[in-house]
Amino acid sequence: MNRFELPSSELYIGGRWETGTGAEIVSAFPGDGSINRIIPGASRADGERAIERALAAQADPAWRNLKPHERARFLYRIAEGIDTNAARIAYIQTRDTGKTLRETTALVASAAATFRYFAGALESLDDTLTAPRGDYLSLSVHEPLGLVSAITPWNSPIASDAQKVAPALAAGNAVLLKPASWSPLVSLELARIVEAAGLPQGLFSVLPGAGREIGNLLVEHPSIARVSFTGGTATGRMLARQAAEKLMPVSLELGGKSPTIVFADADIDLAIAGILFGVFSSSGQSCIAGSRLFVERSIYESFVGRLVAATKRLVVGDPFDEHTQVAPLVHVDHRNAVAAQVAAAVAGGAQILCGGAIPQGSAYDQGAYYLPTVLAGLSNDADICREEVFGPVLCVLPFDDEADVIAQSNANDYGLACGVWTRDFPKAWRTARAITTGTVWVNTYKQFSISTPFGGEKDSGTGREKGREGIRAYMAQKSVYVDLTGAPHPWARWPEGSA
Template identity: 35%
Template sequence: MSTDFKKLLPETAAQFINNTWVASKNTDDIKNPATGETIAEVAAGTTADTDNAIAAAKAAQIKWAATPQPQRANYLYAFAQQIEKHKNALATLLTTEQGKPLAESEGEVDTAILMLRYYAGLGWKRTGHVLASNYPNHQAITKEAPLGVVAAIIPWNFPLAIFTRKTAPALVAGNTIIVKPSENTPLCSLALATLSKAAGIPDGVINVICGEGSKVGDALVKHPDVQLVTMTGSTRAGKIIAKNAAEKVIPVSLELGGKAPFIVLADADIEKAAQDAIDARMANCGQVCICNERTYVQREAYEPFMRALKKAAEAIVVGDPLAKKTTMGPKVSPAEKEHVEELLAKTQQEGGKIFWQGSIPSDEKFKGGNWVAPTIVTDLPATATILKEEAFGPILPVVVFDTIDEVVGLANDCEYGLSSYLYTRDLIAAMQISDALEYGEVYINRYGPEEINGFHAGWKLSGIGGDDGEHGYQIYVKQKTVYLNYQS
């Protein structure tokens, strides 16, 4: 398979509207986060672009909704086949644009395919119920109906997987969609737009508008013809979206920030827990919403755990993300790099100590990249900023605890509630602690990722709504009840 991703992108900066590339006068440069070099120019969207995309989606939606659901599912299968055909090119593009190691990018392409295939499988699902009526010769029937035009605002950390995570359920349910990718990683969305057209998906069903969130994203949310906003991103942006959507009284699905606790009890498999703690923190350079943001280790296990943790950390290879041996790449942007560096400096000012720190590439060609060394910090005060604010980078804070009640209190003392981790061999403790944790997901003796037939949803400031599985599908439909009298 070819790794030439340029064939999947428009020849000039353009938006994807109504299955056509629409040229744009305004452009933005997209840079390789490993080198700082410009790799492409993309369109910088305007309100007019947004209006055109919504008009195309609205015009296509009635016919798309009238297409039998199994036929809509077949388009998703065809889309999945196109992605699989170009897997190597998409993985290379993702690594070049976002910075994650190639092995992780290949896994993300597989996830994007899985999303499409799973939701295509719902094309033959039950779409309503027959209810018992209180009257003779009467029936009550509930039916699913599409919402209409969906706006999907997706982040830069998983731009391929989250594109299909939003589009697949939206389309199989009978909606049309406008995808607004992050300004940092729009190329993956444009490449997928190319492949959606190659799959034969009709005009106007999938549209992609690139540009600033404050312009394009805001225009999408406020437009009267958009009937659902599904967004994965920051809590700050989610609050703005929720407020604007409330003015129209439309539903939102928001998967926002996380601050996952990683709890290790004394009876845990220490070697596995330590390796998973590293993998769960350093994957994608720490840029994962379910990342291990703070590790809590029971005192009796602390010393052996730290030895195992250091051993696991020393195996991290920071370098060229396109090289097979690399296990960690750069941060996605200079702003993200600066955020992590400032947080580490503040952690040290607040009393935290660096237990271990890796290195970054010294090669001249990576001098302009957004490199941050993986770091483990200890001796943190309970009030340390890094234990409260989302780090979203490769800094792993480790805290000692004594009792289960203590660690549950520490884990729940947080405004986020997305994912959490627990390592123990004690089944009773596992179930009691999982019940007590105020998080939408609890992983016991395993690191993620979340599975497609589950429900990826956060509590508290981590969002409302969610993605994946049957529950994720229900976000894209509304219910209609039909009362039928067939009395002669």
């Protein structure tokens, strides 16, 4: 394994590397608890300084007047910088989050592809000449909002950063990025790459810090024109209330409790492999994790038996080991919270079919590990079937028919994703259309394309990211009418021949 130097403890504030003046942030390796970096976080004063520099940079004609294809060049260069430094970035993210190196390598490639996609989309994104209803030329044009905030979670920072920063820059904005305090390092590394790409100074900042201080500033400040947030539903609700006071647009990608549905006619091997990946990859720390499994009653016992046997074979271990499938959770505190939810479910009558414990052995003693867990004997309204666990925990439930499983799937406050496993395409289509959710996978799970919009329903959020229209979300639409007659408006009853 290559070992790379981790980013320094300085923050990227308005295009300058400076020591933060806020509360201390500790980045630790979840595999053994060793310290990566101790970073002075961003204070409110640091954020205000970043905002001041961002406003000046965004208003500078050198940036604001660039043609779309000229802005796209910066995105292409950032993509190349990510590709060139892929091994280093993946290493940093694994140290910061505990994700397997295999997964972080894929996330880095995804981030580069995201910048490249939005560069290409920007070059071919047209404004509209609308159909006139009179003697005038009418157009619909789009302009930058100005200054936007991007607030990203700790579970997949490099990919989440790219999905917000790339379209916001493509739209011509300045961007203030606040990564989570548990995983600040890879976002600071992104800042180094953005700087090397030659983006005008001040247009991009990375401000890890306390939510109550820097997070609130990046929502409440009157110069912030839009916020894109990925994180927990409770925080999302609070942010939405703050945004409403400003009449400011937001996009909120929040929690999930996604159902996975296995019909009796499904390809069993395909379904088991997809379900394992859907809930236990990323150690279950995914908003789209397929954490509620509904299995048609006629195959329930045999299917769950095979699934449990396969779950027990998953390799739990060091995220830098190429054989590891389930790595540690991001932090011991988070691991303990997951364990507490499982313990509460067992106290309420849940049956542990496998897992439900911290793995034993010296390799696990200092890390934030938790075994892949399958729970049965639950009703769909049990707390653990309703609340997001954000860990490697799967609840299995039987269903009787199509109508039953649709009703049970929808009987939840979340609506982010869903998986359907069947060989019957009409049934898959009916089910996919009937589930209230933002994304449905049929005979697969956790497959993504930057070209396909993503977002949630109900308590899973509002708004969409990705896709060509993802750039427009960071722009203001303006209508322009140009008179073609040269004559005064008849309402004024302008005297004929008057000067």
